[in-house]
Amino acid sequence: MIPLARLKAFALLASLCVFSLPSPSLAEVTLSHSNDPEQALGFELTALLNQERAGFEHADADAIERLLASFKPKPKTSAAKAPKTLEYSKSFLESLPKASGDAEWQCLSEALYFEARGESVKGQFAVAEVILNRVKSGAFPNTICGVVHQGTGKKYQCQFTYTCDGHAEAIHEPAAFTQVGKVARLMIDGAPRALTQGATHYHTRAVNPRWARQFAKTAQIGVHMFYRMPQA
Template structure:
């Protein structure tokens, strides 16, 4: 047992004594340990501390010299907007937000090209990233649900049951949802937060800057203040 350990044990033992007991060591009202350990003990502790610190410093230096990082930085998610690329991807799964995004792609864009499906996913994630919309994918997708034809995504408030009949489409769209949630770049729509089919001409589109035309959809960004 080192001198430092003995001294610290004595300090702990003294601190544990009840205030009314007769103790061999009188506790000082000062927070300075020199006041009750004594100058000689403090000097010995200081010498031992310096020795230990020197050893620890050498040890740390040796560890750092021999350290070889093994973790590789995470590579950005790379995507190609083709059916062949999606076919090579593993079957996807996920939690609530993955389910909501896959469902939105299924009912909003399953008849679109792969590029168009990625573009719709971008809009949903751009909304989730914007302070103007709810924070999560599921909240974005279901915003306004419950008011017929007053929701943000028609399939959630058109009164029809959401039934998944096309399993292959669901599997493919689930892969897109997984890639996008995992950080695939949003480079198709230039920050779009809205879209509509080319078959309609909503009034709001006149005030929103159009950012892209992909498949059967036009994409728009919210006007800047």
């Protein structure tokens, strides 16, 4: 039995050939009201089948193959699936493929590298939470790159010190950057922000900024203290 898809292909090709061949005029098979309808219909079908046969005889073999190929089912492509569970461990990150992304991913990856590459995996996720919480807040720029580079230009007047400390921002530890790149990818893709309770600020234990006395402390992870800015 000829597969249905192949029959459809033949039918389509035949219809194309009918209109492309310089065969007898279709007027020759026009149904006449003066003839018996069933007999006239038989004549019409016979004429069309003859034209179809002639069409296949003149059709290019490559054209037939291309037409048949268009009816073949396309293989299903499996979309990349996000991990069902999130673990704050190096072994979990090592199990994931190397991450990549657009400018927003690059900005977040660099911020995590320069601000938290020496922290634990949980500490890196926590810093990423702060940056994304700022993006969501109306008090800060609404993009990751905007948040990371806010105030950059004047020495020590920026939000993230590495962008205005006067030192070149060079990646000297590619393995560390690969790790934080995976953290950035997970967070941008919607990983839960469950570590800092909506924190918008953080500082290391080596400093004691004035704003820390006015903001609610939400967490302490590694060397970083996390705070949530009061909402207006």
